[in-house]
Amino acid sequence: MADSFDVSSVAAALTGTAFADRLQHLPTVGSTNLLAIEAAQLGASHGSVWVADEQTAGRGRGGHAWHSIPGDGLYLSVLLRPQMALVDALWLSLATGLAAQAAIAAVTGLQPDIRWPNDLLLAEKKCGGILVETSAIASHSDTPTLLRFAVVGIGINVNHQSFPPDIEAVATSLRHESGNPYSRERLLSELLRALDQQIKLLEGELRGASTSPKLLERFESASTWVRGKRVRVDETGGYTGVTTGLDSRGFLRVAGDDGEFHTVLSGGVRPF
Numbered sequence: 001m002a003d004s005f006d007v008s009s010v011a012a013a014l015t016g017t018a019f020a021d022r023l024q025h026l027p028t029v030g031s032t033n034l035l036a037i038e039a040a041q042l043g044a045s046h047g048s049v050w051v052a053d054e055q056t057a058g059r060g061r062g063g064h065a066w067h068s069i070p071g072d073g074l075y076l077s078v079l080l081r082p083q084m085a086l087v088d089a090l091w092l093s094l095a096t097g098l099a100a101q102a103a104i105a106a107v108t109g110l111q112p113d114i115r116w117p118n119d120l121l122l123a124e125k126k127c128g129g130i131l132v133e134t135s136a137i138a139s140h141s142d143t144p145t146l147l148r149f150a151v152v153g154i155g156i157n158v159n160h161q162s163f164p165p166d167i168e169a170v171a172t173s174l175r176h177e178s179g180n181p182y183s184r185e186r187l188l189s190e191l192l193r194a195l196d197q198q199i200k201l202l203e204g205e206l207r208g209a210s211t212s213p214k215l216l217e218r219f220e221s222a223s224t225w226v227r228g229k230r231v232r233v234d235e236t237g238g239y240t241g242v243t244t245g246l247d248s249r250g251f252l253r254v255a256g257d258d259g260e261f262h263t264v265l266s267g268g269v270r271p272f
Contacts, residue, residue, distance in 0.1 A: 017196035018047035032077035099194035125172035128156035234268035
């Protein structure tokens, strides 16, 4: 039997965060991201959260569908209105990956890897993903374009025990890797608390007011994919090489087997 959410308990656990008293739970929805985008355009507040037991039209990066079993996974979208330039929006995906990694470790003891920029992996199989969709504020040509809002979609395979044949070789769940079921409610609370901390650290860094290690340093320490990983990349006709770190904007750098240094802009990084 799939576990359910006690919204009041989650709200209590989120006291003091940007997400306190801003959680909406839905049994089923097409896409929490689409719902959040519509609400953002109507003026919904920073920190609003939509969590669903099932998504019938869930999406990942690149238009990929997200496999959603009712009650087995954690499917949510968060509305953020940080003070930052649109060009830095990738940092929100990296920060969310760190938050999800920390939450999974806290609840399960498992240590997921993060495949740049947005995939959570266990035993080299995908157990979660992040999709950030943004809207910009119109700006003059001599000023940076600012972020109006960002909707951060997060999907985590929690208690799935099986997957369709077309993805079973590349997908896994927290339960599948440990043999134990987990509370989606607790994972949701841990995830949102960790995300609140990561966003506060990021905003402090952007203001020049943070003494913590910078986001890109934290991400590089948390992901085996950022440096020294042999990969193939699908974009710009496809190429192979070894990852050499992140550039100043957070994009992945690859020393290609073709002798060129490449900057990965859109993901599609796989082992080679």
